[in-house]
Amino acid sequence: MRSNSKLSFAHPPARPGEKPDFSAVDIPPAGVLAVPALDVTATDCIELANSLIRVLDDDGRPVGPWADYLGTPDAETLRTGLSDMMTSRVIDTRMLNAQRQGKMSFYIQQIGEEAIGCAFQQALRPGDMNFPTYRQQSLLIAGGYPLEKLLGQIYSNAYDPLLGRQLPTLHSAREHGFFTISGNLGTQYVHAVGWAMANALTGKENIAVGWIGDGSTASNDFHTGLLSASSYWPPVVLNVVNNQWAISTYTGVARGHGRTYAARALGYGLPALRVDGNDYLAVMAVTKWATERVRGGHGPVLIEWYTYRVGAHSSSDDPSAYRPKDEAKAWPLGDPIERLKQHLIARGDWSEQRHIQAEAQILAEVVEVQRRVEAAGTLLDPQPIPGASIFKGVYADTPEHIRRQRQEMGV
Amino acid sequence: MPHMTMIEALRDAMDVMLERDDKVVIFGEDVGYFGGVFRCTAGLQKKFGEERVFDTPINESAIVGLGIGMAAQGMKPCVEIQFADYVYPAYDQITQEAARIRHRSNEQFSCPIVIRMPTGGGIYGGQTHSQSPEALFTHVAGLKVVEPCTPHDAKGLLIAAMQDPDPVIFLEPKRLYNGPFNGDHAAPAQSWKAHPLGEVPEGHYAIPLGKARLHREGDAVTILTYGTMVFVAEAAVDRLGLDAEIIDLRSLLPLDLETIEASVRKTGRCVVIHEATRTSGLAGEIIACVQEACFYHLEAPIIRVTGWDAPYPHAQEWDYFPGQERICRALTSVMES
Numbered sequence: 160m161r162s163n164s165k166l167s168f169a170h171p172p173a174r175p176g177e178k179p180d181f182s183a184v185d186i187p188p189a190g191v192l193a194v195p196a197l198d199v200t201a202t203d204c205i206e207l208a209n210s211l212i213r214v215l216d217d218d219g220r221p222v223g224p225w226a227d228y229l230g231t232p233d234a235e236t237l238r239t240g241l242s243d244m245m246t247s248r249v250i251d252t253r254m255l256n257a258q259r260q261g262k263m264s265f266y267i268q269q270i271g272e273e274a275i276g277c278a279f280q281q282a283l284r285p286g287d288m289n290f291p292t293y294r295q296q297s298l299l300i301a302g303g304y305p306l307e308k309l310l311g312q313i314y315s316n317a318y319d320p321l322l323g324r325q326l327p328t329l330h331s332a333r334e335h336g337f338f339t340i341s342g343n344l345g346t347q348y349v350h351a352v353g354w355a356m357a358n359a360l361t362g363k364e365n366i367a368v369g370w371i372g373d374g375s376t377a378s379n380d381f382h383t384g385l386l387s388a389s390s391y392w393p394p395v396v397l398n399v400v401n402n403q404w405a406i407s408t409y410t411g412v413a414r415g416h417g418r419t420y421a422a423r424a425l426g427y428g429l430p431a432l433r434v435d436g437n438d439y440l441a442v443m444a445v446t447k448w449a450t451e452r453v454r455g456g457h458g459p460v461l462i463e464w465y466t467y468r469v470g471a472h473s474s475s476d477d478p479s480a481y482r483p484k485d486e487a488k489a490w491p492l493g494d495p496i497e498r499l500k501q502h503l504i505a506r507g508d509w510s511e512q513r514h515i516q517a518e519a520q521i522l523a524e525v526v527e528v529q530r531r532v533e534a535a536g537t538l539l540d541p542q543p544i545p546g547a548s549i550f551k552g553v554y555a556d557t558p559e560h561i562r563r564q565r566q567e568m569g570v
Numbered sequence: 571m572p573h574m575t576m577i578e579a580l581r582d583a584m585d586v587m588l589e590r591d592d593k594v595v596i597f598g599e600d601v602g603y604f605g606g607v608f609r610c611t612a613g614l615q616k617k618f619g620e621e622r623v624f625d626t627p628i629n630e631s632a633i634v635g636l637g638i639g640m641a642a643q644g645m646k647p648c649v650e651i652q653f654a655d656y657v658y659p660a661y662d663q664i665t666q667e668a669a670r671i672r673h674r675s676n677e678q679f680s681c682p683i684v685i686r687m688p689t690g691g692g693i694y695g696g697q698t699h700s701q702s703p704e705a706l707f708t709h710v711a712g713l714k715v716v717e718p719c720t721p722h723d724a725k726g727l728l729i730a731a732m733q734d735p736d737p738v739i740f741l742e743p744k745r746l747y748n749g750p751f752n753g754d755h756a757a758p759a760q761s762w763k764a765h766p767l768g769e770v771p772e773g774h775y776a777i778p779l780g781k782a783r784l785h786r787e788g789d790a791v792t793i794l795t796y797g798t799m800v801f802v803a804e805a806a807v808d809r810l811g812l813d814a815e816i817i818d819l820r821s822l823l824p825l826d827l828e829t830i831e832a833s834v835r836k837t838g839r840c841v842v843i844h845e846a847t848r849t850s851g852l853a854g855e856i857i858a859c860v861q862e863a864c865f866y867h868l869e870a871p872i873i874r875v876t877g878w879d880a881p882y883p884h885a886q887e888w889d890y891f892p893g894q895e896r897i898c899r900a901l902t903s904v905m906e907s
Contacts, residue, residue, distance in 0.1 A: 288643075321676045331675040338642070339675035343666045349632060350667070353639020360595065360621055360645070367639075379659065383632045390627060552673045553711050555680070555735040558780060558824035561711075 169411030175479060179489035186491055189213035189438075190223020197452040201425045208421035208431040211465060214440040219501040221440050229444035234508035240281070240439050241503065242517060243301040244273035244496045249518075249525045250296070250306075251470070254313055254327075257529070258474045262537035263314055267328045269294045271437070271469030271487065272402055274495035277301040278442035279368070279398075282450045283336055286365040290338045290351040292372055292400065293328050294468075302335045306528040316536035316544075323544045345371060345378030348397065352384050355393035355459075366394045366453045374405020376420050377413040388459040389427040396449050397424070397461045400436065402468035407481040424461035436464030437492040439499040465492070546570070573763045574770040576747045579721035580610045580686075583728035584648060586774050588618045591646060594732060596623045598633055598650030598686075607652055608688060608747060630660035634685060638668050641683040641737075648732050651687040654741060655701045660685075668737040669712030684731045684738045689717065690798050690845050691877075691891055692745035692755070696884040702797070702846035702877065707739045708823040708855070714779055715823040717741040719800045720767035723820055726777030733776060741822075743797035753802035753893040782826035788815040791839040791904055794830060794856055796820055799843045799892065806897035814901065822852060830856070831863045838869040839904045843897060848876040870907030873900045 172180040192212050195203060214226045221229070251268040258266040269276070276297025283289070289298050299309055311318020313327040321331055331339035338354075341347060351369030358365050371381055376399055388395055399420045403410045417423060424431035430452075434445045442464070449460050469487040471478050483489075503509030536542030547570035550561050557565075574582065587594045596611055602625035605612030615623040626633050630651055637647035651657045657664070664685065671681045691700035707715045716731055716738055718724040724742065731738040745751045749760040750767070762768030785800055790813040793803050800818045807814040815833050819825065834840050840860055842853040853874035860872060875892045883890050 290639075320678075321674065324674050324676065329674075331678050333675070333678040339671055339679055341666055341670070341674070343662060346631075346635060346663055346667050349635030349663070350639035350642065353636035353641075354643045355639075356636060357640040357643035357645045360640075361593075361643075380631055380635060380662075383629055383635060386627055386629065387632045387636055552677050554714075555672070559827050560824055 167416070169409055169414070171409035171411070171482060173483050173486065175481065175483060177483055179483045179486040181489060181491050184491055187211055187213070189216040190226060192223070192225065194224045194228045194448060195430070197448070197455055198457040199430050201428045201430050204425060204430045204432065208425055208433055209419055210433060212432060212434040212441055212445055213438055214444055215438045215498055215502055219498065219505045221502070225441065225444040229440060229447060232440070232443065234503070234506065236281070237439070237499065237503055238509065240277055241496065241499050241509070242521065243277040243297070244439070244499065245518060245521050246525065247273045247277065247297045247300050248496065249521050250300070250309070253525060253529060255474060257537070261539055262533065263327055264538065265327050266313065266474040267293050268470035269297055271490070271494065272400060272466050273297050274439040274442050274499070275400060275436045275464045275466065278439050279446045281443065282446040283368070284365065285336070286363070287336050287368065288338055288354055288365070289336055289368045289370065290347040290354070291340060291370045293340055293342070294372070294400070295370060296328060296330065299330060299332060299335060299337055302337070304332055304335045304337070306525065307532055308332070310528055310532040311535070314532055314535070314537055316532065316542055318532050318535055319544070322548050324549070344375040345380035348384035349380050349387060351395050351397065352387045352391070352393060355395035356391055359393050364454065366396065366450065369395060369397045371399055372405065373399060373401040373403070373410045373420055374408060374413050376423065385424055385427040385429060385461070389429055392458040394453045394456070395459045396453055397459060399461065399463045400466060401463055402466050404468050404472070404478070404482070406472040406476060407478070419463060421461060421463035429459055429461050431461040431463070433463040433465060435492050436466035437495040437498060439495055440502065467492070571769040571771060573768040574721045575749070575762045575768070576721045576724045576742065577608060577610050579725040579770045580728055580742065581612065581614065582770065583725040583732070584611065584614060585617070587648070587729060587732045588614065588622055590774060593644060593646045594622070595640065595645055595647050596649070597626050597647070599626055599628055599652045601625065601650050606650060608744065610650065610686070630656055631663055634660035634663040634668065634683070637683045637685070638663060638671070638681055641681045642671060642679045646682055646732060648684040648686065651685060653699050654687040654689040654703050655698045657687055657703065661706070664707070664713070664737070664739070665710045669710050672736065673712060680735055681737050682735050684728070684740050686740045686742060688744035688747070689741040690743045690745055691882055691887060692751060692798060694884065694887060697881045700882040702844065704741055704822050705846060705850060705852045708852055712736070713823060714738045714821070715741065716779060716821055717743065717797045718820055719743060719746055719797050719818055721762050721770050722767055723777060723783065725770050726775050727779065727820065729774060730776040730779050734779060738779070741797070745798045750801045751798055752805035753891070754805070755888060780821045780824045780826060782829040783818040783820050785816040785818040786814065788813040789837055790814055791841060791901060792817060792833040792837045793841050793843060794819060795843040796822060797845065799845060802892070802894060803843055803897055806894040806901060809894060810898055810901055812901060812905070825856065825859065827859060827863070830860060834860050834864040835867045838867050840868070840872045841875065841897070841900050841904055842872065843875045843892060845877050845892060847879050848874065849879050851876055870904045873904050875900045
């Protein structure tokens, strides 16, 4: 007898050598989805979790209930957002080049995903805590983190606040609301929930913010995080950055026969929204709503940010081996910097000329910091932090066996 | 001084700390309303409320992962894994997160969490209620690993663990929960209520982590052991009438190297005993430390007595458990060398 079952294996719409094809991506018009009440329940989020919240229409105009909810941001706020995204991209470009020159071991770009971190960070307050992934330096850049420290961590030199202990881009910046990143995936989604529980238990008004990629929604701890948030209802925003690719693995493998990642949350009883992550205004509007909901004691929420990973997974990856080279250009939701720029120009608050000037200014600033940081050591000119430093902070107090090993190292 | 079982002593430690420090929270499977399958947290939710003592879903990664997030935000979680055999879903959280947060953040964040779990065999628990996984944790820099064998130590060490700034794996030898056990499963059960080591001071006291306990002083041979095996080793020594020194290590990471080395230098002979499987077990590490520091004082090869390298059996439990007979053979061999 033959089995009636045939296994299913997800495939991307196009592979190298083929024409990029996003025809199956279902994009509703901007402005059609409603803004729910802050205390909305999961059962009333079915459309919001399965459709796509967009604010900027194809002409760069904000439309619909989410645009109304956001109001008209002042020009300076949006210019700051644009500048943050441009800074992030300049850093990504220059750091990848430096990595290619052999100045650092490794780098992870976030090109195409800048709007999510840059706009989200604007809604956070001192004392709020992000539990980020490795592709979210945008949170730090938008949060005013000193570029010396940001680059110092990447070069693992004397500017590195983490003393060279972590791979480039695995930052930690408590004072800037950025939890120490671990290279294993998913675990920190649960920490965000635990941190938020601690805030609630100790009467702190602050919130926690969990981040995970679409690939890592497959991890145990994604489900552990959702379940824990559902069980205890703490003040946490749980984000999924869906950038379509988990290294070389097409997002459909992690999504399976589910329609969206946002919809995963509904089964746990968590409200969920799905948003165009390349639309800076949509990110602003939904972040405003989500943080208001959570700060107001209405409980957790999950947001799926729909975006596209333009760069390689990391400096060690070559995406031309598994997806069409020009796929990023075909992404139907465009580029977040270009879209905000066009919106600002349409508002009369920006111009091509100002944009070019701003680009030059940001580049000069980054280059200046990069020169200073590189002077403190690169892999081509190593000025390492002394080896004995690795024994400090394994424990609060150094035990005897580690003291002996430090002696054995010869220091 | 009152007598307590180890269960009562552990509960008393948590009671004292819940009272003293409002950052302390206790949670795990069945620990809230019901008070734990071994009753270690009985009555604590009623006394302190469910924001301090609560139930969790059956998800060890949640129990530890939430605890890590809470600890990093300044709380002092003391969580229970129902059996050490169930800890593996939390192994990623323990080894790659709890153990490293202080170090990798250059001390921006820390993780003062206590993870309690019943360990060891002797209760007809089969392979998923009898394991001794201590070496899986002593291999991890950044963790502390503790295993008391008396009610007095259980309370004082648990309080110390809950006050410690770093993550502590707190292993509770479940066969000793209600009374000492000398390895003779056919003998009537003993109770801590009639045992001098069942005396437990009232109120707050802490026993420093990292210090071994001299269980019995002697000059002929050093026995290094911990947990249930302390009492089995003592019975074997009594049977042989040996002048053995028994050191209850109780802190498995860090080890009390000074106490261990001083004893072996004195006796010149050493036997290491644990319930856990042999290969890559903690005994191997202890023996390496001893021979590195005491080689020229040794008069005989060091022998280890351990669980066999097989999954913990059900019906063959007493063939597996390192009982008095095997310890007597090892001691005799070390004394005759």
